[in-house]
Amino acid sequence: MANYLAVFAMSWDILSGYTGYVSFGHPFIIGVASYATAIMTGRMGYPLYASLPIATATGVGAGMLFFLPGLRLRGNYFCLITLAFMIVAHSLVIAVRPDITGGTKGIPGLPLVVTGAEPNFYLSLGLVLGIGFFLWYIGRSDLGRIFNAIRMDEDIISTAGLNSFKYKLLAFTFSALFASIGAVFYTHYIGTVSPSSVFAVTFLINIIVAALIGGQNTILGSIMGAYFITYLLEYLRPFELFAGPQRFLLYGCIALGIYIYNTRGFYGIAQDIAKAIKRKRGKSEQYGQVTGST
Amino acid sequence: MAKLLEVRNITKRFGGIVAVNNVSFHMEEGEVLGLMGPNGSGKTTMFNLLMRTYKQDSGEIYFRGKEISKYPTHQRVKLGMARTYQIPRTFHEMNIIDNIHISTRPDQVGKLMGIREFTEKERELATGVGLEDHMFKYPHELTMGDLRRLELAKVLAHNPKIGLLDEIFAGLTLKEINEISDLIRHKREEGLDFIIVSHDLRALAPLVDRVVVISFGEYIAEGPYEEIVNHKKVQEAYFGY
Numbered sequence: 001m002a003n004y005l006a007v008f009a010m011s012w013d014i015l016s017g018y019t020g021y022v023s024f025g026h027p028f029i030i031g032v033a034s035y036a037t038a039i040m041t042g043r044m045g046y047p048l049y050a051s052l053p054i055a056t057a058t059g060v061g062a063g064m065l066f067f068l069p070g071l072r073l074r075g076n077y078f079c080l081i082t083l084a085f086m087i088v089a090h091s092l093v094i095a096v097r098p099d100i101t102g103g104t105k106g107i108p109g110l111p112l113v114v115t116g117a118e119p120n121f122y123l124s125l126g127l128v129l130g131i132g133f134f135l136w137y138i139g140r141s142d143l144g145r146i147f148n149a150i151r152m153d154e155d156i157i158s159t160a161g162l163n164s165f166k167y168k169l170l171a172f173t174f175s176a177l178f179a180s181i182g183a184v185f186y187t188h189y190i191g192t193v194s195p196s197s198v199f200a201v202t203f204l205i206n207i208i209v210a211a212l213i214g215g216q217n218t219i220l221g222s223i224m225g226a227y228f229i230t231y232l233l234e235y236l237r238p239f240e241l242f243a244g245p246q247r248f249l250l251y252g253c254i255a256l257g258i259y260i261y262n263t264r265g266f267y268g269i270a271q272d273i274a275k276a277i278k279r280k281r282g283k284s285e286q287y288g289q290v291t292g293s294t
Numbered sequence: 295m296a297k298l299l300e301v302r303n304i305t306k307r308f309g310g311i312v313a314v315n316n317v318s319f320h321m322e323e324g325e326v327l328g329l330m331g332p333n334g335s336g337k338t339t340m341f342n343l344l345m346r347t348y349k350q351d352s353g354e355i356y357f358r359g360k361e362i363s364k365y366p367t368h369q370r371v372k373l374g375m376a377r378t379y380q381i382p383r384t385f386h387e388m389n390i391i392d393n394i395h396i397s398t399r400p401d402q403v404g405k406l407m408g409i410r411e412f413t414e415k416e417r418e419l420a421t422g423v424g425l426e427d428h429m430f431k432y433p434h435e436l437t438m439g440d441l442r443r444l445e446l447a448k449v450l451a452h453n454p455k456i457g458l459l460d461e462i463f464a465g466l467t468l469k470e471i472n473e474i475s476d477l478i479r480h481k482r483e484e485g486l487d488f489i490i491v492s493h494d495l496r497a498l499a500p501l502v503d504r505v506v507v508i509s510f511g512e513y514i515a516e517g518p519y520e521e522i523v524n525h526k527k528v529q530e531a532y533f534g535y
Binding site (some may be wrong): 137138140141142143145146148149152153155156157158159160161162163164166170 | 366371372384387395399401407409
């Protein structure tokens with residue numbers, strides 16, 4: 001689960017963390033890809049390995065169709081329009097053709113890509129490492145610099161001779177592609193899909209919080225954040241005091257505390273510690289040199 | 295001489311306010327043109343129209359005889375137009391060399407996949423405008439004079455034919471004004487033409503071949519600087535008499 005949350009958080013980060021276009025509609029893309037593969041394998045009898053690429057393409061395509069007009073908007077308006085897609089999609093899968101979508105119950109009994117905890121862990125870890133490395137590389141390249149520059153001042157990107165819309169669209173495509181890949185594998189990991197599992201505000205919050213407390217705009221931080229959230233929620237589960245929503249209250253407080261302590265999240269904290277160690281080493285070496293000379 | 299840039303009957307309205315009203319002017323190849331006018335006369339709006347930051351309501355813009363009225367900003371930059379901003383605009387989380395680097399990048403995704411530190415071209419650009427000691431500083435660490443130099447470096451990074459300099463002398467010391475003026479003269483000798491907007495007429499006068507004056511969005515006059523400052527309408531616009 002932590003690995004899939006990491007994939008979703010990284011795919012959110014490449015759009016929202018880098019370009020500053022904060023998407024509240026990430027579960028919409030994930031949901032469309034999940035339902036596409038669920039309907040193809042569970043209702044239409046498609047083989048699993050045929051449905052994986054088709055459903056991924058469906059997720060990216062649906063995202064393009066709906067988010068393209070959204071990319072013409074900025075700031076809060078972009079957030080709201082993306083949130084609206086998620087809410088509308090939640091209602092649509094319940095109300096329209098429940099014989100296909102399964103209504104509120106969703107579609108259970110889907111085939112699994114691999115069975116067993118260990119193979120599933122290594123499969124999802126492979127996804128995290130593959131997607132993580134690609135996005136980390138993009139983040140460090142000139143393309144990543146331009147994505148960052150869009151967040152800082154989009155207007156002067158054009159004055160720099162660059163077509164800002166093209167780069168926003170590219171960031172969005174990466175984001176939608178990797179969210180969709182994560183979605184189809186996740187669906188065939190848990191073997192079921194329902195409106196409340198994908199088109200849900202709590203799911204959205206988990207993705208955003210993982211990216212933020214891990215370290216926005218770092219990719220690697222999203223992995224740290226996803227692992228932290230997943231293990232924290234699982235760790236709290238056996239405690240009676242945190243049996244219900246209290247678990248999320250405590251999780252929210254801890255996440256907020258980390259973010260207040262350092263807005264660059266775990267990644268920023270790790271960077272600060274590394275710098276402090278380096279400084280300390282530098283000082284002790286200097287001290288050694290001085291004492292050695294006397 | 296051939297016309298480098300021509301503006302024909304251009305108008306821009308913001309709701310009920312007419313910011314630029316049916317203004318026409320042109321500049322020749324090899325010329326430095328001054329754009330003058332009192333506060334709020336529409337000079338920066340004109341720059342924003344020339345670079346398509348704003349879309350005009352009517353009128354046309356020609357660059358080297360080609361109509362570019364519908365070209366977006368990045369295409370105008372590729373054609374050879376580049377600008378500075380009245381209030382310097384930078385990527386605040388990037389150091390100076392990275393700010394310049396962004397302006398040197400080709401608009402092709404395939405050529406942006408590499409990881410690099412900085413190139414000789416960026417070092418030359420920074421050195422050329424006198425920022426060699428500040429390459430790894432951040433914009434908030436620079437003086438206004440150095441920010442203006444950075445703006446100039448970003449313009450020069452495009453190797454443009456025409457540089458639009460908006461209030462390039464604002465907030466500078468006399469020494470900095472002289473240094474920037476020398477830089478403009480030097481670049482002119484290398485074949486770069488400029489349109490300069492400035493309130494500092496003493497700094498502007500020695501640099502320009504000709505000036506165009508606008509007031510309240512209306513074209514008033516154009517001609518050599520010495521003639522224009524004594525023009526009755528210009529004096530009315532500036533001094534009210």
